[in-house]
Amino acid sequence: MTVRSDRDHGQRYRPRMSCLKKVEATVVQMQDPSTGVKGANQKLNVTTIPHAITGQDIVAWITKNMNMDNDEAQAFGTMLVAFGYIYPLQDHKKLVLRPDGSLYRFQTPYFWPVQKWKAEDTDYAIYLAKRNIRKKGVLDAYEQEEYNKLHKWMNHKWDFIVMQAKEQYHAGKARQKADRVVFDCKERAYWIVHRPPPQTHSAMDYGLDRHIDPNAEEKKTYDYYRRINIYTQQAIMRSRVKSSVSLGALVKYMTTFKNHDPFLVPCLPSNPWQTDDDSYWELNKPDVEIPTKMRVERWSFSFYELLNDPRGRADFKIFLKKEFSGENLAFWEAAEELKWGTAASMSEKVEHIFKTFLAPGAPRWINIDGRTMGLTVKGLEHPHRYVLDAAQTHIFMLMKKDTFYRYLKSPVYKEIQKKAISPAPHDFSEAQLQQNMRNRRPSINPIITWQKEQEEKAKAAAAAGPVDIKKLMASKLDRK
C-alpha cells in the first residue's frame, strides 16, 4: 500500500481542473452509439482494432454538435487528445488532432485524468518493468533513463515492483490477443499524457502549486467577523454612481478614442507591424518638432491626455510661459517627482519645493487657498511622500478646469493645429513589403533617450531657477 502524499498537485485544492467535467460530459456524448462519432474496425498490423475513428469525423462531430467553426473544433479536439480522452493510433507521441484520416480511439474511463488520484511513480515503474519483461530493449531512450532513475530511487521496494509487473504481465497474457493489444495501446497513451516524452508537453502540466489552499476555511474568529463587518459597513457608505451614468462614461470614452485605436481604424501612415515601416513611430516621437493631427486632436480629449504626452506637455508649457503662469505646472511636476521618487531624496525635495513654491515671497509662489496652504505647511514639518497631495490636487483641478480650456482656445493651440501634419497612408506593393522586411531599422536605445532627456531637464531647471544676483555681478566684475 502506498502512502498518498498530501500534495497531490492541486487537484483537490480547488476546481482547477473543473473544466474537465464539461469535457468528460462531451466525450461521453461522443461515444454514444447512435448520435456519437461513427467508428469502424481498422486493421493495424496483424490485429483488428475495433471502434477506431478518424480525425476528420471527430472534427465534423464537434463542429455540428458544439456549434463551432472548423478551426475551433480542431483546437477543441486537440485539447481532448492532449488530456488523454482520445488517443492517436499512429504517431502516438504527438498529442494533436489531425483533421484527416488519422486514426484515434476513445480512452477507457479508467484512464481519464480524473481528479481523485494522480499517476504515481510506483505505477509508472511497474509499467516500465512490465514492458521490459515482455521484451528487453523495447523501451525508448527517455523511458530507459526514467527506468534507471526509478530503479535507483525505489530500490527499497523494487522487489514489490517487479512482482507486480510480473503479475500484470501474466494476467495480460491470459487475455485474447486483440484485447491485449488494445489495452496496451490504452496504457501507453495514458503514460504519454502523464509522463510526456522530452521536447513534448502534455496538458496535465498546469504549472506551480498554489501556496495557500483556499478550500481551507479561514478561521472564523471574532476578529474575522469584526473585520468583515467594518469593511462591509464602509462599503455600504461608499458613494455610488448610477449605472446609466458610469456605463455612459465608458461608452463615451470608447467613441472618443475609436479613431485612435489602431485595431479599429488603421493608423496613418501605416501600422509598423504590418508593413515593416516605422514612419509611424518616427512621426510620433516624444520630442518631435511637428506632431501629427491625430496626436494634437488627442490632446483636446482630456487634461490627462495632454499631460501624458511629452510633446503635449511641452506645448502647454509654451502657452503657460506666455501667460506667466508656469508655476502651477512646475509645482505639479515637482509634487509628482516627490510622490514617485526615492525615499532618500525626499527631505531635500521637500525643502526645495517649499523654498520655491510655498514660502511667503517665494520666486514661484503658487496661489492656493489659505486652508490648503495652512494644511500643507503644517504637514511639511513631518514630511512624507503624500504631504503635498491636497495642494497638488487643488492645483491640478485649477489647471484642469480653467487653464486647460483657455489653452484649447488659445492661439498657441490653434497654431499647432494648423502646423500639424496628416501623413498620407502608405500603399506598398508586395515587392516593397518584402524589401521593408529586409530593411527593418533598429531604433535608438531607450537608455540614450533617457540620458538625453535628463540632460535637457537639468538645463531647463538651471535656466528657470532664480538668478543669483551676486554671482552674476561677480562674473561681470571679473571680466573687468
Next chain:
Amino acid sequence: MEPQLQGQVIRQLFFLIGATSVNSILLRKDLCSCRKGMLSSPHQNTPRHREILCFLVEMAAQPSDTLATLKTESETLKTKLEEERAKLHDVELHQVAEKIEALGQFVMKTRRALKGHGNKVLCLDWCKDKRRIVSSSQDGKVIVWDAFTTNKEHAVTMPCTWVMACAYAPSGCAVACGGLDNKCSVYPLSLDKNENLAAKKKSVAMHTNYLSACCFTNSDMQILTSSGDGTCALWDVESGQMLQSFHGHAADVLCLDLAPSETGNTFVSGGCDKKSCVWDMRTGQCVQSFETHESDINSVRYYPSGDAFASGSDDATCRLYDLRADREVAIYSKESIIFGASSVDFSLSGRLLFGGYNDYTINVWDVLKGTRVSILFGHENRVSTLRVSPDGTAFCSGSWDHTLRIWA
C-alpha cells in the same frame, strides 16, 4: 448594589481605564506623531483616533458578543450592501450598447514570432518605446527583445526557476523580475552588450513566498509586487524598504495592475480566493472588492480610462467590473470555451478585450456587446501572458510553447 448597577459601574470603570491608557499611548512620542492626546483636544479627530474611541465605546457597551450574533450581523450587512448596489442599477451594458454600431471583421495575423526561450514563457512587458519587450521563462532566463527587428538585446539568467513576473521600467533603463526566489530584483540595463547584468542586480522586494507579479509605478523608483503569500507590497527601489503593504486576500495573489488615472493612487489585485480588490496605495486599505468569479483570478487589467477593470479566471470567463457603479457589468463567456483565461488586456480605446486561454487560443471580445469578434490560433501550448503595446498598434502573447507572438 443591584447587579444592573454593578454591571454599569464596571463598564464605566473599564471605559475610563481603557480611554486613559489609550490617551497615554497616544501621548508617547515614539508611538504616535500627534502631540495632543485624544481626550484633551477636539482637533485630533483623525480616523484612527475615531476608530479607537469607537472600539472602546463598543467594548464598554457590548461585553458579550457571541460569534453567532456577529455572524448574523455580517450576513445582514452583506445583503444590505447588495441592496444598496442594486438601488442604483438602472440599466444593463447591452442596453447601452444597442445604439453603438457593431464591429466589422478583424484580420489579425502573427507578424513576428520571437524564438529564443528554452522553456515556457511566463510573463512579458512592453517598454514605453513601443517596440521593446522583456520576457521571462520557466528556466530562469529573462530576455529583452527589440520585437520589431526580433533581435535579442539583453539576456539575464536568474538564480531561480519559474520567473513569473517581469516588468520594464518607465525610463527603459532597467527591468525587474522575480519568481520562486520570493524576491523581486531590479537589473539596470546597459549599452554595452558584453556586460554581465547580473553584477549590478539589486534585490528590492522580499516576500515569504513566490512572487507572482510586479509592476513599476510612474517612475523607476518604486515597485509594486504581489506574492503567493497573499500580500501585495510597495517598495522603494533604492533602499529596498517596504513603503506599504496590503493585506486582505485569503489566498495567493496572482496578478495586479496599476490605475492609469491622473490621480494614479490605486491598483487592483486578483487572487486564488476568487476575489479582486482595489487598494489605495497611500493608506494600504482595500477600497472595493468583488467576489463573483467561480475560480482563481489569473489576470486583472484596468480599462484605459481607469473607471473599470476586467479580470480573467480559471472558470473560463472574463468579467468587466465598473468601479464607479461598484458592480460587475459584463461576463464574457461561451459554451464552447471551457478552459481558463490566463491573461487579459484592453485595446487602446477599450472596445476590444483580448484574452489568452489555456486551450492554446486567443479570444477577442467586443467589450460593449459582450460577443466574441475573433478567435486566433497559432500557439502550440497554453497562452500564459498577453499585453497590448503602449500605443495600441499590436499585442504580444507569450506561451508555454517557448515562443512569443506579435499580432496586428
